[in-house]
Amino acid sequence: MIETKNLEFSYNHGKENEFRVLKGLNFSVKKGSFTVILGHNGSGKSTLAKHFNAILLPCGGSCFVEGLDTKDPSLLWEIRKRVGMVFQNPDNQIVATVVEEDVAFGPENLGVKSEEIRKRVDNALKAVGMYEYRKSAPHHLSGGQKQRVAIAGIIAMEPEYIVLDEPTAMLDPVGRKEVIKTITNLNKTMGITIVLITHYMDEAVGADRVVVMDGGEIIMDGTPREVFRQVKALKDTGLDVPQVTELCYILRQNGVDIRDDVLTVDECREEIIKIYNKHSAKGQKYD
Amino acid sequence: MIKITNLNYVYSAGGPFEKAALVDINLNIEKGRFVGIIGHTGSGKSTLVQVICGLLKPTSGQVLIDGKNIYEDKNKKELRYKVGLVFQYPEHQLFEETVYKDIAFGPKNMNLDEEEIKRRVLYAAKVVGLKERHLEKSPFDLSGGQKRRAAIAGVIAMKPEILLLDEPTAGLDPKGRDEILREIKELHKKENLTVILISHSMEDIAKLADTVIVMNKGKVHMMGSPKEIFAKANELRQIGLNAPSISELCQKLRDDGMPLPPNIITVQDAAEEILKLLGKL
Incomplete structure (x- = not known):
């Protein structure tokens, strides 16, 4: 479980231009679940997600990953091993010139043994349907394919949680479908816990749980059916159904x-x- | 009016990575149209708008704007002011110290006097919904949505007669997306501006455009009104596109024997027609 307790966060904390984003948020993600976080730009959803693998640290309150406090620097590697993140722009996340080398980057940094890396890379690429492209150059791939390689790079680290921050925002409809299918499959067959941030309402339809954020707070939380039936309330916060x-x-x-x-x-x-x-x-x- | 005849564009012609991006395109776009271009990635849509705005010189064929060839040297300057292009993620091109200076960059290069430049900056800022207090800020202190607006304003300030937009709302939230599109639509109506909009959102195209061009493999696959185009849901699916989900629904209801008209493309129209059939209107 990932859990936040009275989580507070401000950008420029303690400075004149301090900007409070999260004001005492209590939130948890159950293991094995598929949670979608919705909210307009500036609602605090990315800020929250970046606490889940200690990219951001709380200014007040705490965030725990499987009971590990993200504020404790000695636990950083343990936390990052458990929670992987995928971002919006696939081009910013790819570091190597060959697909399989890129996927190997994460486990290499974790000090995994070579034979084990080989196994993990192959499995990860198969899991996202990119195994046949393992020798390709990433810049020859489509956006959706690159994003799936980025996800494979995370899977190779064998995380328990994957947090995806608008992974489909820069993709065309075909690429979007590929990525969502991949994510859903990881959740259903490998049991990886998914937290997906998106602006596309149709991507939220298949989730177990939809959370809507506004002004740094959670204003709706329920199954997709429970949330989307509140058409007017969603439209009032600037979202779609x-x-x-x-x-x-x-x-x-x-x-x-x-x-x-x-x-x-x-x-x-x-x-x-x-x-x-x-x-x-x-x-x-x-x- | 834009007249395109026998247009071909080949990337890296003669090299090992030669790729024909546009193949025998013939198009007429009348003044004052709102044209939506759809097509999956690699279908040639972005190449097409870059050829129209004079950034890529066609390998063969012609682009005439108001009867003049845009690639003839003597016409270049005049025609490039007529056509404005908003790239994908245009906020990456913001560079000035203030938003005001950034929007003023285009008009300044047109050698307009300070008065006129100021008038245009204020006008463009208003069109995209930026407040005067934003103008003295650094563009890098704006939010994502505001940056996007500032970048679009920079093109509008040049008062083009033809505005090309390559996925202007990618990555924005639904509210920001709707606002920017509404502003473009208003500008289109008020100034009789010709707008050519590339989008992956069939819903947005259905709401805004009066003409839709469907690109596939570098060719114009279909062209027509949104109602005509989205009625061909099956054909669109074959080339990796979808009709708006509301059109898909209405098509299925027709298959089930409900006598709905064949070309419903917006939620409002669908609701109205269904209510009629249920005797609620």
Whole structure:
């Protein structure tokens, strides 16, 4: 479990231009779960995520990874081994000129033995579907492929948690799908705990839990269905809902008795057809 | 008006990495249009806008703007002021000490007088929703969304007649994205500006554009109104694109026997049509 207790954080702490971002946040991520954090720019979501592997340290309160206090410098390696991070721009995360060397970079730095590295690199590349590109040069890959290599580099360190900060923001729709499929697969088959920060609401639909942040605080927390049904509240904080959820919301506003927690096109199709068939059957009775 | 005839562009022509990025493009874009360009990565969309704005010289073929060839030396200067390009992640190009100076950079190079420069900077800042207090700040002290606005303002201050935008909202949150797109749409209407917008968001294209160009493998695969284009969901899927999910839904409802019109592309239209069928309107 990752847990924050009364976590406070300010940029420029103690200086004149101090900017408070997190104001006593209590939050936890259960092992094995898939959590999505939503929130507009400046809501504090990246700041929170950077506490999970001690890139940022609390100004007040604490952050624990499996009980390890991130403020204790002697635990830094233990924490970073457990929690890997993937960032927005794949080009900033790739260090080597050959894919498999890039993936080996992490375990090498952890002092893993050569044969073990070989095994881990191959497995990691297979896990993200990039094994056949192991000898390629990263700059010849597409954005989605590069991002999957970056994720493989994290997997090779065998972390228990992977925190991804808008990993799809710079990708095209095909690349986005590849990356989300990869992440979902790591969670479901390898049991790696995922924390995904995103602006794309459709990427949140498959998560176990959606957390919405605003002004450094958590304002909603629940399953995707529980959160997305609050269409108006989400729009008020500057976020979106999936198009089909919005459609159902408008239909409800206009007196149609349709579920308010519809998330996917197929669910929505089923609901509307049910209502439509009922309606036309009624119409025929009166004829 | 932009007239493109038999345009070809080849990267590293003659070299080992030769790659044809644009193949036999023929296009007419009338003045005052709002054109959306879609296509997956590598389909040639960015190359196309860079050719239109005079950054890449076509390997063969012609680009005429208001009847003049943009690659003839005598036309270059005049035509480049007519066409403004906002690159992907334009905030990486901010460099001046203040936001004001950064926005003023383009107009200054056009040899305008100080009065006019000032007028244009204030105008452009207003268009993108930057406040006057932002203008004296360093661009590097702005938030991500504000930086993006400052960079776009720098192009708008040159008062182009044709504005090209390459994924202007990539990486922004939904609110920032909607605001910037609304501002561009307003500018388009008010100034009769021709806008060419590259986007991966079919939802945004459906809301904004009056014409959609679909690029695939360096060719214009389809061109038409958003309603015409997004009605072809299957064809789009074959080339790695999607129609907006609302169009997909309406298509499936039609397959199930609901008599919806074939070309619904926005949530509002879908809601209206469904409510009609349910007798609620």
